[in-house]
Amino acid sequence: MTGDRSEAKTGMRAVQLGAGVAGAFGARLLRLMGADVVQIEAVPSGQSDAGSVVRENQPVAKLARTRSDYLAEGKRSICISYGSKGGHQILERAAAWADCVMISDDHTQPSIPAEFAARSGPGPNVIVVVSPWRRESPREKHKASSAALFAVSGEASLLPGGLGYELFPEAPPLIPRGRIVEYDAGVIAALTCLAASYKKMGEDSERVVLEVTIREAEVSLNRWLISHYLRSSWIEDRSTRAYAYAGLTPCADGYVMFQPTTDAHWAGLVAMLGNPTWALKPDLATYEGRAHHGAEITRELQSWARRLDKATLVRLGLEHGVPVGAFREPREVLGCEQLQARAFFRDYAAGKLPTFAAPVPAACAEDSGYDVGPALLYELGFQEDEVDWLLRSGSLLRAPTTTSQPDGTYLVNDRGDDP
């Protein structure tokens, strides 16, 4: 079964709303789990040809639109002028069409979550609202960024630990690259949405409204910090956040990670090192003994590893049952034999896109998610004359060309007359 990443269908129909990355990643996971996802991109009225906020990208790093392409994979998309009559109609039809709606409530369209939750008509059964902060908290109206959310969630106080802190003790705490905080919340949003959908498969109960807070999803990952403090008042920080021995280790062509935790791992590591005298001392036979001599072990290991490259160290680790992993740059992840053997990547336009880690759900439609035209409007329940009006009135516009879909998408603006 491994490597079979063929398309799986659940029949679930999902709509993604809002400009936030968390909801977009959550909806991407729903797509990978077999849902049909329509991404509705709302452009503020009067900016109908400016492109949607969802497609703003990484101008600083000049990574042209790759985030939005990545997040939109396999989805269909329609872009509406929020507040326009045509846009409102499409939202209405989408709500009736969908089994579930994933809303990123980033305050750019504050009324959307409430409108959907209050609907009395058919669909959706499940609504997930992802917000940066808890509702009704003092921070509710504060603007949020990945860095700010990560900072208030605990882990920034620990980064970097180990070698990174030794080399840069005065540098500020580190924020992980990218939008990982929002991705983390997107995972929780997808999980809860799937669970609620599972429940709705078996019963005709009331609509389920799920609230996911990005900050709480992130704090939940650092739960051990909280429990240890509450129990013992013990606070770990960057200066103490180091492995007792080994850990991040420089080698001939980069860095590897050593995590020989158990006695069996240690025995494997000693054999891997060639049974040097220093490593055979009896007081290194237990974890406690090794921790006591951690600095010495780390020094010896670093000295040995500097002569070898990453591939050799990983191979030796595999042979001796020692947890060793190479720190891989993006090009190395792309070239990873293991990932390729498991068909983790598949062709996508001119690039490769990671499929999901589970074997079943991955391969989606070959498009990038920008294929919307009249067909989707029919599917949402519009009649032929209504679609004609949208087309003839010039209400459907092409969005700016993207890297992945030269044909572009369509925008529904608010310039057309009523049908």
Place this chain on the structure above:
Amino acid sequence: MGEARLPQGANSKEDEASRLLEGVRILDFTFQGAGPYATMLLGLLGADIIKVESATRPDPTRGRENRPYLRSLLFDDVNIGKRSIALNMKTDSGLQVARSLAGRCCAVVDCFRPGVMQRWGLDHKSLRVEHPGIVSASLSATGSTGPLAQLPGYAGIFNAMGGLGALTGYPGGPPTELRTSVDMRVGAMFAVGVMGALIRARLSGHGEFVDFSAVEAVAMLCGEYLLSESLSPGSVPLRLGDRDDEHAPCGVYRAADGQWIALTILSDKDWQCFSEMLTADGALLPEGLETAEDRAAHGDELDLAIGRWVGRHETWEILEAAQETEVAAGTVMDARELCKDPDLTTEEFLLSVPSSADGRQVGVCGAPWAVNGTRPGTTPAPQLGEHTSSVLAEVLNLPPAQVAQLRAEGALL
């Protein structure tokens, strides 16, 4: 200990509506951090999680004190809401109990290295013969196939091999060790994989084997960089410190009182307000930086100017100014500060439950979600084998005499 008085985590009637997975039973062979976090999340969603531990080799996060803290607290953190049975998997009757339990479950999950479940006859191929609808999900470092399938791994390895560690760090410095949180990230995504398979199994009547790789899960979190590198080799800059790909300035600065504060300018308009305020307060800023690209090009200058300004003010002044100018801001919070934050201590996100080790109350995080306005409650992490008899009676309908017989045979703890 700690400042907050936390609500008790016990279930209440209000929780019923939030138990979305009521009726779903999962046999849980996971241990350490990632797998247990996955099943904990599924448990908080209402699934009945039966944690199976070896009577002779229980989950290693139980009780061992080899760190400056009680290691068992990690167990308490990620095993709330579960039941525990302790089986001796080296006995035929212990294995038979496990197989019988699997047959009464919707899913069987594990985090062994490939091959262990097969040896026990608990792999998907064996189970589906009699239980075609069952979902099997196995979490391993790199998945069950491929040249590195047998590579052992922990969170630090997943972080390194998935690409996240190399992207994060100071310019010119080493990659960054992201550790325990990576286990949880992997676990959460594993739970999504299990949940998707449960839905499809319910629809089709056919169970699936979810062969889950932790390294692949981490690579998913770096997907945009992998795509960018693939489209344009060499295009992804590595370690940028606290700079952002999208917004500028973005950094972490130290206030006069020593507190680190993350600040991000999210739009050109916000920069205009913020820079005017800084200039009025005496900061010297380069002119004409209207776009994020412009500002990123002057990143060092801006970091210096903002750093100086932040360094002249107390934390509360910075946060107040940030709010006025619509700058996204957050203080770098440690455990003590998290535990004092009313956003977390109210709304039943932090709960108090008895420890599995000694019964003393411990504070744990509950569910990071609410269902129709209600937070799920939970129960404490179980003691080893706490529910062995009750699970065998309830799930397998074994009479007390038969349970006693199994115990006498050494199949149970």
